[in-house]
Amino acid sequence: MQPKQGGVIGIVVNAFMYEPLTDDERDKEAANRALAFNVAWNLDPPVFGDYPPEMRRYLRNELPKFTSEERLLIRDSIDFLGLNHYGTLYAKDCTRSSCACSGSACVAGGDRAIRGFVSTTEERDGVLIGEPTGLPICYVVPRGMEELVDYIKNRYHNKPIFITENGYSPPQQEDQLDDLLDDKRIEYHKAYLASLARAMRSGADVRGYFIWTLMDDFEWTLGYGVKFGLCSVDRTTLNREPRSSAEWYRNFLRKSPRSNNNNNNTERRPTFSFI
Numbered sequence: 001m002q003p004k005q006g007g008v009i010g011i012v013v014n015a016f017m018y019e020p021l022t023d024d025e026r027d028k029e030a031a032n033r034a035l036a037f038n039v040a041w042n043l044d045p046p047v048f049g050d051y052p053p054e055m056r057r058y059l060r061n062e063l064p065k066f067t068s069e070e071r072l073l074i075r076d077s078i079d080f081l082g083l084n085h086y087g088t089l090y091a092k093d094c095t096r097s098s099c100a101c102s103g104s105a106c107v108a109g110g111d112r113a114i115r116g117f118v119s120t121t122e123e124r125d126g127v128l129i130g131e132p133t134g135l136p137i138c139y140v141v142p143r144g145m146e147e148l149v150d151y152i153k154n155r156y157h158n159k160p161i162f163i164t165e166n167g168y169s170p171p172q173q174e175d176q177l178d179d180l181l182d183d184k185r186i187e188y189h190k191a192y193l194a195s196l197a198r199a200m201r202s203g204a205d206v207r208g209y210f211i212w213t214l215m216d217d218f219e220w221t222l223g224y225g226v227k228f229g230l231c232s233v234d235r236t237t238l239n240r241e242p243r244s245s246a247e248w249y250r251n252f253l254r255k256s257p258r259s260n261n262n263n264n265n266t267e268r269r270p271t272f273s274f275i
Contacts (some may be wrong), residue, residue, distance in 0.1 A: 009079055012085065016144075017141070019031055020091060020270065024092035025175065029093065032054070034091040034120065062113075080160040083164060084097060087130075087139050088141035090121050091119070126191050135200060135222070143195055145192050182245045189248075213228045213274060214229060215229040215275050216233040231243060
């Protein structure tokens with residue numbers, strides 16, 4: 001049906017970037033393994049027709065095996081890759097330990113095998129990987145955007161990429177005035193867009209970037225306690241009011257190059273928007 005309809009089909013994954021906690025080779029391998037177990041687990045099957053080899057190596061027969069027919073059906077079945085990116089964490093190898101750790105971004109416990117025998121944390125030598133945000137495990141680490149896009153570009157032969165979500169929720173503000181003057185959100189998007197631009201200059205085929213989000217929303221179990229919106233929402237009156245970031249982003253969009261009608265892929269321009 002896809003060729004007949006003339007559309008494109010893609011998949012979106014929630015993708016953290018991972019950096020080794022130390023210079024030890026085992027931690028470097030753990031960072032790559034964390035990407036395989038958290039990102040490639042979802043992307044490898046519809047691109048290559050099988051689970052990541054890093055997962056096969058560690059989980060072996062515990063992973064299901066695709067039949068030849070299934071591989072043929074799912075391989076190269078998507079046209080683009082969507083990435084929801086909100087942060088970067090440190091990764092530590094725990095193939096020979098219990099993955100004990102501490103911190104709000106720490107991942108440990110009995111599910112160590114399904115997580116690739118990797119412990120993740122937001123701290124190294126007592127120093128946070130980046131400035132805290134309104135989400136417990138998300139820190140401001142702009143370089144992670146470039147690193148993640150480079151990883152996706154190299155692993156998936158530069159298949160078209162959309163940044164389907166990227167956004168900033170600040171620690172809770174004390175009053176409405178401070179809530180509307182969101183300079184840190186502007187700084188966040190400037191830094192992450194600059195990082196994305198570096199990846200694009202290195203050849204990544206990025207087709208679009210979507211800010212999360214247009215207005216404050218209900219964020220799963222965190223409810224209305226976190227605020228990602230370019231526009232503020234008064235929960236009593238439901239009035240919407242643009243924040244400083246809304247004006248900044250509007251000006252940014254006006255200055256950005258528009259997509260042209262040239263069918264040559266090298267002439268494509270990315271789409272910038274909000275969700």
